[in-house]
Amino acid sequence: MSDLFNLGVLRASTRLDGVPRYGKGRPGQKSSFAHRLGSNEAPDPLKEDVLAAVTSALRDGNRYPDLRGETVSMALAAIHGLQPDEVTVGAGSIVLLDQLIRAFCDHGDEVVAPWPSYEAYPILAGISGARLIRVPLDRDHRLSPAALLAEIGSRCRVIILCNPNNPTGTALAEEEIDELLAAIPRDVLIILDEAYVDYSVAPDEAASSPGRRLRKHTNLAILRTFSKAWGLAGFRAGYCLSNRSVIDALHAVAPPFPLPGVTLAAVMALLSRPQLVQARVEQNAAQRSKLTDELRSMGIPVADSRANFIWLPVGERATELATHFTAASVAVRCFDGEGVRITSGTSDDTAAVLATAATWR
């Protein structure tokens, strides 16, 4: 790995030494899997009227888009009952996560997160020069508040809570999250990564919980994305809700023009059609419970998921199970030695997963 960064006299920053890379063993965008269940995307393509909004935005391609994605951030502020300067957008919530960590961590600082969780966390902590402290999940694959609080030391600057958690799908109840937020020291930035929130709570709660929490906690930043339940992964759009000082720090570390005009148009079209998201969420709940019930009845362990994927904690047999799915043209995500994550997609996808699992011993 370090060979890449050691081209004669040219040398990249030592911060990059030992930082893992994205997308290990991930099938490429053009790969020909019949069932693409490795990235928790929405299974259905863009609806015609959303597509029409995007197409018309293409005509303005000669112009720069909003300096800070204001069209979208103002609409989001209204939806969440916040001020416009308490919201900012980025080309995916992963970009905002990177900005937050860079804005708050110095070399040698610590970022604490439950583990296993989103694979980007150790990478983003690493490139900012910080160290990720991994706190093991409990026996039910859930975040353990007590274990997490015990790991907050004097170098801890950031805590990342992913709820529902990727890759396990498990979630703390809203009251449990509130209790945990209250127990974390005020000088630690809490990043609440809610990429899957639309799958786990009612729309009213998803709209109102950020305002309620931000009024109580000045050290909180909430991340949301349009890539999952909103079905716009290819457009790259996510947002952060926080107090205006945190939002200002995010702007300080990012170049302007974060979202292309076509992305702004796609997001605005969807924000005015929340029923599309609700339909997707309901369809997903049906597929997820079918997958969970039937895999369990085959004797395969499945964690309780509140997201659009399921976690099979098969431990040592993870690679073998993932290979079995891949051979059947079902793309899944393998976490070596821990488990396999499978996106719940269409009823066709569900049928393929169940038929493939039935032939695994």
Ligand SMILES: *Cc1c(COP(=O)(O)O)cnc(C)c1O
């Ligand atoms: C998918 C995902 C994201 C980021 O998605 P973007 O496409 O970058 O918005 C962030 N956090 C978690 C836990 C995810 O699973």
